[in-house]
Amino acid sequence: MKISQEIITQVKEANPIEVVLGSYLSLKKAGKNFKALCPFHNEKTPSFLISPEKGIYHCFGCGKSGNVFTFMMEYNNLNFNDAVRTLAEKAGIKIQTTASNNENEELYKVNEFAAEFFHSMLLRNKQSPAWSWIKSREIKESTIETFMLGYAPVEPIILEKAKANKINTRDLEKLGLLSNGRPAFRHKIIFPIRNRWNKVLGFGTRVLDDSEPKYINSMESAIFKKGNILYGLYETGKFLKEEAILVEGYMDLITLQQAGINNVVASMGTSLTETQAKTLKLYTDKVTILYDGDQSGIKAAERAIDILLSASLEVKVLILPDNEDPDSFIRKFGKIDFSKAQSFEEFKFKNCATVEEKSALIKNFQQTLAKIPDEIRRELWATEIAHKLNINKKFLLESSQQNLHLIKRTVNHKNMETLETELLGLASSSPKVSELLIKDSFNPTTVELKPFFDMVYNGAKCSDLLNEITDENIKNIVVTAGLSLENMEDLEKMVEGYINSINKIKKNIRKDEIRKIIEKGTVSEETLREYQQLINS
Numbered sequence: 001m002k003i004s005q006e007i008i009t010q011v012k013e014a015n016p017i018e019v020v021l022g023s024y025l026s027l028k029k030a031g032k033n034f035k036a037l038c039p040f041h042n043e044k045t046p047s048f049l050i051s052p053e054k055g056i057y058h059c060f061g062c063g064k065s066g067n068v069f070t071f072m073m074e075y076n077n078l079n080f081n082d083a084v085r086t087l088a089e090k091a092g093i094k095i096q097t098t099a100s101n102n103e104n105e106e107l108y109k110v111n112e113f114a115a116e117f118f119h120s121m122l123l124r125n126k127q128s129p130a131w132s133w134i135k136s137r138e139i140k141e142s143t144i145e146t147f148m149l150g151y152a153p154v155e156p157i158i159l160e161k162a163k164a165n166k167i168n169t170r171d172l173e174k175l176g177l178l179s180n181g182r183p184a185f186r187h188k189i190i191f192p193i194r195n196r197w198n199k200v201l202g203f204g205t206r207v208l209d210d211s212e213p214k215y216i217n218s219m220e221s222a223i224f225k226k227g228n229i230l231y232g233l234y235e236t237g238k239f240l241k242e243e244a245i246l247v248e249g250y251m252d253l254i255t256l257q258q259a260g261i262n263n264v265v266a267s268m269g270t271s272l273t274e275t276q277a278k279t280l281k282l283y284t285d286k287v288t289i290l291y292d293g294d295q296s297g298i299k300a301a302e303r304a305i306d307i308l309l310s311a312s313l314e315v316k317v318l319i320l321p322d323n324e325d326p327d328s329f330i331r332k333f334g335k336i337d338f339s340k341a342q343s344f345e346e347f348k349f350k351n352c353a354t355v356e357e358k359s360a361l362i363k364n365f366q367q368t369l370a371k372i373p374d375e376i377r378r379e380l381w382a383t384e385i386a387h388k389l390n391i392n393k394k395f396l397l398e399s400s401q402q403n404l405h406l407i408k409r410t411v412n413h414k415n416m417e418t419l420e421t422e423l424l425g426l427a428s429s430s431p432k433v434s435e436l437l438i439k440d441s442f443n444p445t446t447v448e449l450k451p452f453f454d455m456v457y458n459g460a461k462c463s464d465l466l467n468e469i470t471d472e473n474i475k476n477i478v479v480t481a482g483l484s485l486e487n488m489e490d491l492e493k494m495v496e497g498y499i500n501s502i503n504k505i506k507k508n509i510r511k512d513e514i515r516k517i518i519e520k521g522t523v524s525e526e527t528l529r530e531y532q533q534l535i536n537s
C-alpha cells in the first residue's frame with residue numbers, strides 16, 4: 001500500500017508536532033520551542049527539544065531527531081504507513097487502501113483464509129459441542145458474526161481447504177496454524193485477533209471443557225507479536241475516544257460488547273505491556289481497569305496502573321467481587337456499575353496499622369508517582385495522596401524530582417567546520433541571522449558548506465536543508481544549532497561572536513602557513529608584512 005505525498009502532507013499539517021508529542025510527553029515551554037524528558041533515552045533533565053515552527057524534534061542527549069511520523073514510528077513501534085494512518089485517523093482524514101506488495105500481505109491473506117475457515121466450521125453444525133459451548137455462554141449469533149468466532153475441528157479439514165484455495169502450507173506453518181503438517185488447533189473455539197485495520201494477526205483459542213490451559217494463542221509470527229497487540233481494536237477501536245475499559249480476556253470483552261458496552265479492549269490474558277499501554281494511548285486518554293476479583297486480578301491491576309500511568313493515561317480501577325470475572329458477572333447481573341470505579345490512589349490506599357505498613361505504602365506511591373510523566377498531574381496526585389497519608393508531599397516526590405537544565409553552548413574550542421555548520425543551522429532557522437551574514441558577505445571556508453549557505457541566502461529553511469544534506473554529522477549540528485536559537489538573546493552579538501571566532505581560526509591557520517614559508521627561507525617582503533599585521537592584531 002502506498003500513501004500519496006499529498007495525503008502525507010495533509011496528515012502532517014493536521015497533526016501539529018507539539019500536539020502529537022504533547023499527548024505522550026510533558027512539554028515545557030522554552031521560548032518558541034518546547035522541552036521534554038527524552039522518551040528514547042533515560043534522563044533526569046530534559047534535553048529533548050520540539051520546534052513547532054519547524055515541525056521537528058531533536059534530543060541533545062541521544063541525538064535522535066525527526067518529525068511527527070518518525071516519532072510515531074519509534075515511540076509506538078509502527079511502520080511508516082501505520083504511523084500515517086494512525087495520525088490520519090486522529091485527524092479524521094480518510095486514506096484509500098490499495099493493494100500492497102508488502103511481503104506480510106501474503107501472511108495476512110492466509111490468516112484471513114483461516115479465520116473464514118474456522119468461522120464456517122462453527123456455523124456448519126448447530127448440534128455440535130462447539131455450538132453448545134457458544135449457547136452455554138449466551139453468545140448471540142450477531143456477536144459470532146461481529147467477532148468472526150470460529151471452531152477448529154478435530155479432523156484435518158483445513159489441509160483440504162488450503163489446497164482448494166491455493167494456500168501455501170508453508171505459510172500455514174509460519175503462522176502456527178500447522179505444526180509438523182498437522183492442524184495445530186483441534187477441537188477449540190477460535191477468536192481471530194484483528195488489528196485496527198481488519199487484518200487478522202493471529203488467533204486466540206479456548207478449550208470446550210474446563211481442562212487447563214483454557215486459553216492458548218497461536219504462536220508469534222512475523223505479523224503476530226503478542227506484547228504489542230490489544231484484542232478488540234477492529235471491533236471497538238472507534239468507541240474508545242472518551243474512555244477505554246481494559247479487560248483481560250476475549251470473553252470479557254465479548255460479553256461486555258454484547259451487553260452494549262462498546263469501549264472495551266483486552267490485553268489477552270498476558271499481563272499488560274508498555275507497548276500495549278502506548279497503543280491504547282493512541283485511542284484515548286482515560287482507562288478503567290476492569291479485572292477479576294481474585295488475588296491475581298488485584299495484583300495484575302496494581303502492575304497495570306503503573307504501566308498505564310507511565311504512558312500518560314488517566315487511570316481508574318474497578319475490581320469485581322471475588323471469584324467473578326467481567327464475563328460471569330455480566331451474565332449473572334446483566335450490567336456493571338462503572339460509577340463504582342475508584343481512582344488509582346483510592347485503589348492503592350490501604351488502612352495502615354503499623355509504621356512498616358505505612359512506609360511500604362509510601363514507597364509504593366513514590367514508585368507510582370515517579371512513573372507519571374506530566375509534572376503538573378504528578379504534583380496534584382502527590383498533594384492528594386500526601387493529605388490522605390498525613391505526610392509531607394516532598395517525601396512522595398523524592399524519587400521523581402527533575403531539574404531543568406539549560407543547554408549550554410560554548411563557541412570556544414570548536415573547529416572551523418563545526419562553527420560554520422552551526423552558523424548555517426542558525427541562519428536556516430532565523431532570517432535575521434541570514435540577513436546579518438549576507439550584510440557581512442560571509443562566505444564559509446569549509447567547501448562542502450558553500451552550496452547550503454547559498455540555499456539559505458536564497459531563502460531555504462532548516463527543514464529544506466535536511467532534505468539536501470547527506471552527512472549525518474552536519475545534519476545533526478544544523479538541527480541542534482537551529483533549535484538552540486531560543487537561548488540566544490542578542491542575535492547580532494551572537495553572529496559577531498561566531499564571525500570573530502572563525503576569523504581567529506583563519507588568522508591562526510594563515511600564521512602557521514607563513515611560519516612554514518619563513519622556515520623555508522622563501523618569504524616575500526609582502527608576506528612578512530602580512531605576518532607582522534597578523535601578530536599585532
Ligand SMILES: [Zn+2]
Nearest residue numbers: 038041059062
Ligand atoms: Zn534522547
